Amino acid sequence: MRARCHADRFGVLFGNNGIIPLSRMADHDPSYKLLFSHRDLVADLIRGFVHEDWVAQLDFTTLQRVSEITVSHDLREREDDMIWRLRWGERWVYVYLLLEFQSSVDRLMAVRLLTYIGLLYQDLAAAGEIPSGSPLPPVLPIVLYNGEKSWWAKTSLDDLIEPDLPEQLRRWQPQIRYLLLDEQRLADTELAGQRNVAAALFRLENSRRPEDIERVLASLIDWLAAPEQDSLRRAFVVWLKRVLLPARVPGAELPNVNNLQEMRAMLAERVKTWTEEWKQQGISEGETKLLRRQLVRRFGPLPAWAEARLEQAGEDDLEVWADRVLDGTTLEEVLKEPI
Numbered sequence: 001m002r003a004r005c006h007a008d009r010f011g012v013l014f015g016n017n018g019i020i021p022l023s024r025m026a027d028h029d030p031s032y033k034l035l036f037s038h039r040d041l042v043a044d045l046i047r048g049f050v051h052e053d054w055v056a057q058l059d060f061t062t063l064q065r066v067s068e069i070t071v072s073h074d075l076r077e078r079e080d081d082m083i084w085r086l087r088w089g090e091r092w093v094y095v096y097l098l099l100e101f102q103s104s105v106d107r108l109m110a111v112r113l114l115t116y117i118g119l120l121y122q123d124l125a126a127a128g129e130i131p132s133g134s135p136l137p138p139v140l141p142i143v144l145y146n147g148e149k150s151w152w153a154k155t156s157l158d159d160l161i162e163p164d165l166p167e168q169l170r171r172w173q174p175q176i177r178y179l180l181l182d183e184q185r186l187a188d189t190e191l192a193g194q195r196n197v198a199a200a201l202f203r204l205e206n207s208r209r210p211e212d213i214e215r216v217l218a219s220l221i222d223w224l225a226a227p228e229q230d231s232l233r234r235a236f237v238v239w240l241k242r243v244l245l246p247a248r249v250p251g252a253e254l255p256n257v258n259n260l261q262e263m264r265a266m267l268a269e270r271v272k273t274w275t276e277e278w279k280q281q282g283i284s285e286g287e288t289k290l291l292r293r294q295l296v297r298r299f300g301p302l303p304a305w306a307e308a309r310l311e312q313a314g315e316d317d318l319e320v321w322a323d324r325v326l327d328g329t330t331l332e333e334v335l336k337e338p339i
Contacts, residue, residue: 031239035201036082036097036144038232039063040224045198046095049181050140054088062087066094083120085137092137096120098178100145110157113141114176141178146205151182197223197232204244210267213248217264224260233260287318291325299331309335 035041043060066083082097096117098109106112117139124130130137145151154160156177165173183202191199191206200216200223207213224233240263245254255270257263288310295302302310313321321334328334 031235031242032101033082033099034235035232035239036099037065038235039065040229040232041197041201042082042084042095042097044196045097045142046140048194048196048199050142050179057088058093059087081116088138094120094137094139096139096141098141098143100143100147103147103149105145105147105149105151105153107153108160109143109153110155110160110176110178113143113178114157114174117141117176141176143178143180144183145180146183148184150185151180155180195219195223201236204240207244207248210248213244214264214267217260217267221260221264236260237263287315287322288313291318291322294322294325295331295334298325298328302331306331306335 036045043063046055046058047060063084063086066085081099084095084097085092086095087093096113098113098116100106100109120139121130121136124137143155156175158173158175158177161170161173183205186202186206188203188206191203197220200220203216204213207216220233220236224236237257237259241254241257255266257266292302292310295306324334
């Protein structure tokens, strides 16, 4: 029983059977959005995950976040969205990055993006970013999803509209599609093979073992060594402290760390301690659960006082009571204080 309890406990946190979805904790947490307010991370997101020929012609030195002054109140309320732009030859290309923290899939995501991009065009025109008579700039919509369930919604608006239409009517229907990045479904082999900050973030989100996190942190320390990358380094530390580690090691005491080097050293030092704590907690929880089942079978539903005794019991108490449950004639006799 003890080995199974340990495996179950450890599996919930870092095991192969799954991971605690970060979408539960990241919802509305500003630290994740803060990461995507950094140019290096957004540039790597485009380079590493938009697999199209025209990306090679982008000038990433021109990548800039679209000022919130440029967009209307309607778009500013979209607090989980980021808008960037960069040069493609002589033209601007806009990147509309939607951070989808919801655990459920939005079937009408394409409709939402049609609205948001329409508002973006209106705001750019009102701000004088689109000269009179000039064509509208292209927009690349990217949906970044880290929910537990696989994304199943159609990525093209055309696939949501009634299919059996005459061609003459279909040509009047609005068109838009978006690039979906379903983070938990990205292949680890693809992510690990890239010198890419965005891929490193996704590897951290999909981490199953403490050593996985340590390995990625070592890469980030190497890649983000320049002084001008200090803000991005600090953003990673904040997100690790506020979202990732509380999700991976719930209840563990996290010391104060100020940089990625300290974070990596702390993990290396604490992993053994955490493993022992999880093991002991798993053993205790498993023994309590088994003893509760045995008591219910012998004496029926447990009263509140008995439940309280079980919840507060230590390992020594549980062992004594487990021996008594076979011979005790009453619940009070079994759960009395050990001699």
